[in-house]
Amino acid sequence: MKTGSRLALLSIAVIAVAGAAICIGPSKLLDAQKLWQLLSGAPRTPELERAALVLWELRLPRVLLAAAAGINLALGGLLLQTIFRNPLAEPYLLGLSSGGALGAVAALAAGATTVVWPALGGSLAVAAIVLLLCRRRIASDLPSLLLAGVALGALAQAFTTALILRFDPGAMRSILFWLMGSFAGRGWTEVWLIAPAAAMGCILVVMSHRSLDILAMGGESAHHLGVHVRALQLGGIALAAVLAALTVAACGTIGFVGLMAPHLARRFTGSGHAFTAPAAALVGAVLTVGSDLAARTILVGTELPVGVITGAVGCAFFLALLLGRR
Amino acid sequence: MKSSSLSAGGISAGYNATDVVRGITFDLQAGEVLGVVGPNGCGKSTLLRALTGLLPLRAGSVQFGGRDLESLAPRERARFCAVQPQTETPVFDFDVRQFVLLGRHARRPFLGRAGTNDTAAVDRALDCTDMKNLAGRSIRELSDGEWQRALLARALAQETSVLLLDEPVAHLDPGHSHGVHGLLRDLARNQGKAILCVSHDLNLAAEFSDRLMFMQSGTIRALGRPDEILGDELLEEVFGCRSLRTAKNPFTGRPGVFFAS
Numbered sequence: 001m002k003t004g005s006r007l008a009l010l011s012i013a014v015i016a017v018a019g020a021a022i023c024i025g026p027s028k029l030l031d032a033q034k035l036w037q038l039l040s041g042a043p044r045t046p047e048l049e050r051a052a053l054v055l056w057e058l059r060l061p062r063v064l065l066a067a068a069a070g071i072n073l074a075l076g077g078l079l080l081q082t083i084f085r086n087p088l089a090e091p092y093l094l095g096l097s098s099g100g101a102l103g104a105v106a107a108l109a110a111g112a113t114t115v116v117w118p119a120l121g122g123s124l125a126v127a128a129i130v131l132l133l134c135r136r137r138i139a140s141d142l143p144s145l146l147l148a149g150v151a152l153g154a155l156a157q158a159f160t161t162a163l164i165l166r167f168d169p170g171a172m173r174s175i176l177f178w179l180m181g182s183f184a185g186r187g188w189t190e191v192w193l194i195a196p197a198a199a200m201g202c203i204l205v206v207m208s209h210r211s212l213d214i215l216a217m218g219g220e221s222a223h224h225l226g227v228h229v230r231a232l233q234l235g236g237i238a239l240a241a242v243l244a245a246l247t248v249a250a251c252g253t254i255g256f257v258g259l260m261a262p263h264l265a266r267r268f269t270g271s272g273h274a275f276t277a278p279a280a281a282l283v284g285a286v287l288t289v290g291s292d293l294a295a296r297t298i299l300v301g302t303e304l305p306v307g308v309i310t311g312a313v314g315c316a317f318f319l320a321l322l323l324g325r326r
Numbered sequence: 327m328k329s330s331s332l333s334a335g336g337i338s339a340g341y342n343a344t345d346v347v348r349g350i351t352f353d354l355q356a357g358e359v360l361g362v363v364g365p366n367g368c369g370k371s372t373l374l375r376a377l378t379g380l381l382p383l384r385a386g387s388v389q390f391g392g393r394d395l396e397s398l399a400p401r402e403r404a405r406f407c408a409v410q411p412q413t414e415t416p417v418f419d420f421d422v423r424q425f426v427l428l429g430r431h432a433r434r435p436f437l438g439r440a441g442t443n444d445t446a447a448v449d450r451a452l453d454c455t456d457m458k459n460l461a462g463r464s465i466r467e468l469s470d471g472e473w474q475r476a477l478l479a480r481a482l483a484q485e486t487s488v489l490l491l492d493e494p495v496a497h498l499d500p501g502h503s504h505g506v507h508g509l510l511r512d513l514a515r516n517q518g519k520a521i522l523c524v525s526h527d528l529n530l531a532a533e534f535s536d537r538l539m540f541m542q543s544g545t546i547r548a549l550g551r552p553d554e555i556l557g558d559e560l561l562e563e564v565f566g567c568r569s570l571r572t573a574k575n576p577f578t579g580r581p582g583v584f585f586a587s
Contacts, residue, residue: 221409223379
């Protein structure tokens with residue numbers, strides 16, 4: 001099959017999963033039939049008005065948020081796997097999620113009601129520290145950057161744990177829920193926070209596809225072929241960090257999507273970034289929207305954090321990847 | 327006076343506290359093949375890294391066609407000088423043509439499809455390296471010899487006046503080694519390329535190079551035409567081996583190197 005038609009197939013998968021996620025939910029006010037009526041412009045009965053409300057205020061922002069989160073994490077993972085030439089690289093290795101968690105928990109401890117901005121501050125701060133620490137060594141010693149990210153992440157995590165122990169059990173539960181990552185209780189604010197970044201990320205990565213292809217062959221060869229290696233590495237890492245930091249702030253930590261999506265995308269397309277990047281974005285969206293749907297529907301009457309689903313799927317995938325490598 | 331294709335003036339470069347190469351000065355003219363030889367660790371690869379800007383110069387200057395290396399942006403540099411690395415891992419499922427087209431990166435606009443110039447350059451590069459019939463083959467399915475020629479084709483597609491090669495025949499059998507060196511000589515003769523080739527095979531280097539550069543402990547020990555500088559004393563001094571002897575190749579009349587014991 002041509003790569004183009006594979007991308008089309010992936011797009012159809014995204015639309016199908018998103019459609020299912022919009023039609024299925026604990027509230028029976030909106031289902032496939034009512035969605036069709038809304039889309040086809042049927043006369044507005046009070047029942048249909050309520051369905052429209054569920055669509056616009058609950059399901060649609062949630063699906064869009066999940067999709068944008070998946071795209072951001074997938075693009076970040078793809079960038080880092082290419083730049084570090086390491087199949088196990090993913091955005092959270094830069095210490096972002098721990099930094100975001102520390103920001104959120106610290107804000108809650110200080111009595112704040114919203115955690116989006118503190119979480120964004122925390123994750124960006126950790127990413128900035130990692131990049132500043134390593135900017136001199138980045139050309140010669142990229143792996144040290146990941147190690148610095150892991151080290152700073154561990155530090156942030158230690159502070160977070162110390163803070164969490166000061167909360168009462170009820171607050172602890174909600175913090176734990178946030179740490180596991182979830183699309184529940186979010187709205188258009190969060191969508192507007194990360195969806196434009198997802199679109200911008202797609203454009204930037206697809207635009208740099210040729211340089212990324214060349215960089216994937218190795219830093220020295222890229223240098224000889226005329227790629228500005230250091231700028232591309234720094235820019236790519238910074239872009240991955242910003243995309244992931246925004247996502248952590250809006251949705252908490254959703255593990256393994258950034259790791260899995262690029263690998264699955266490469267299976268689908270097999271060649272350069274011109275196709276792998278859009279494929280990774282689409283796969284990421286399918287993973288997060290699908291996982292969110294599962295998190296909402298697997299247990300009747302309660303909702304799992306979406307990170308539990310991606311973690312479970314990710315574990316199986318991770319082991320298969322490790323054991324399957326020859 | 328026309329400036330040399332590549333000129334190095336007193337360059338020093340190295341890692342950490344040590345200068346691995348010191349005070350290297352030479353010129354490389356259009357149409358010339360310069361073979362660089364020397365024992366392991368004498369600084370051949372470091373010299374290549376310094377010449378291409380991978381390693382910052384600690385002293386001296388490098389010029390391509392009269393332009394200072396440090397004043398060249400990455401894309402400009404890639405239009406002056408192409409490098410064939412020792413080897414590379416083929417990470418993508420590109421076919422040979424796609425792979426060679428990567429050599430056009432510095433000559434293509436940021437976005438858009440390959441133009442007719444690019445296609446023509448890729449065709450010529452594939453033709454030169456005898457890779458035309460493998461153009462549609464995946465780079466992961468190439469033999470060592472074919473992969474080496476694909477790397478050379480990518481460097482040729484850059485259409486630079488200077489070509490630097492780091493042991494281009496390290497993994498090749500004698501037949502393919504001979505083919506690659508013959509090709510390099512033809513590229514210099516027919517297309518006026520200036521070629522610097524780091525090599526471990528003294529016989530191939532002596533046979534196919536217009537001049538040889540013997541390196542020892544990071545400096546140039548001898549530089550000149552093979553028949554002028556190759557001698558038993560030089561070999562013993564540079565390689566620390568008493569068994570190396572030079573003698574005339576009975577077929578080509580050029581000097582060759584043999585083990586006397």
